[in-house]
Amino acid sequence: MSPELNLSPRVDHHLFLDVTQSLELRQQSEEVAAIAAAVRGILHQIGENPDREGLMKTPDRYAKALLFFTKGYSEKVEEVVSDAIFSVDTRDLVVVRDIDIFSMCEHHMVPFVGKMHVGYIPNGRVLGLSKLARIAEIFARRLQVQERLTRQIAEAIDEVLSPLGVAVVMECTHMCMVMRGVEKTGTLTSTQSMLGSLKGNEKEQHQFYTLLGLGKKI
Ligand SMILES: [Zn+2]
Structure with missing residues (x-):
């Protein structure tokens, strides 16, 4: 085989990447121009x-x-979590609290910001802890209502891990409430989504809220 033939597949591969990247860049600059x-x-x-x-x-x-605030439309949960699922034999509740949420309300296209707390009971598998924030980001970086955002995150965790139960609690301040209309600063909107065993099990819910330092909420 001649050296030229050995080299050609690599050159083609690079050309293909260049074409893909320049296509993406062109689409992006067209989007920027249209929005601008x-x-x-x-x-x-x-x-x-x-x-x-x-x-x-x-x-x-x-x-x-x-385009950054809404980049979640082009992201997929499977791509984010693919290499971060690990086997475990514990069924003890995992709780991660105070995950930052930055989203935009779909009614006014102004931000709502706050914190999210996640709990789940593993069923043989856990997720790398930072990936919970990445999953949240995928759905938060879209136009949202807080109730749907909370549910979508719970459902995504349920789908990728098939845990025994999932709970997501979110507390956010909506700028559309703070800056217009009622103009109340410090108003927090709380939403929650429970799936699987956490949905109907008061003891597990109590454990979840205790670990969050919130006491029993419901
Ligand atoms: Zn709003």
């Missing part, structure tokens, strides 16, 4: 001048920020 054009229109409508110095790059910056 819409933001210019919004700036006009609120009485601003999008061409003044301080705002000239704002439509572009906002477009990129918005």
Whole structure:
């Protein structure tokens, strides 16, 4: 086999990667341009001048920020957890608390932020602890309502681990409540989703809330 033939598969592979990457970059820049054009229109409508110095790059910056805030649409749970599931023979409750949540409400497209606490009872398998936050991120980085976000995270954990039970509790402050309408700072919205044995078992629920330092909530 000649050296040229030996080299050619590697060169083709690199070319393929280059084409894929440049396609992704082009799609991304088209998305940014389309969103930025819409933001210019919004700036006009609120009485601003999008061409003044301080705002000239704002439509572009906002477009990129918005694509980051909603990047969960292009992410998949299986890809995030694939190499982080480990075998265990314990059935003791696992609790991870105070996971940061940054999301955007679908009614006003303004942020809601807070903390999430997760508990699950393993059934032969556990998940790398940081992956719980990554799963939350996939669903939080979309337009959401807090109730659905809580349930989707619980269901995703249930799907990837098939545990005996899952509980997700979320406490968030919604900027649409704080900055408009009732204008109440410090208002927390609490949601919870229980699946499997944690759904109907008061003793396990009590253990979960005790580990969270919340006492028995329900
Ligand atoms: Zn809202």
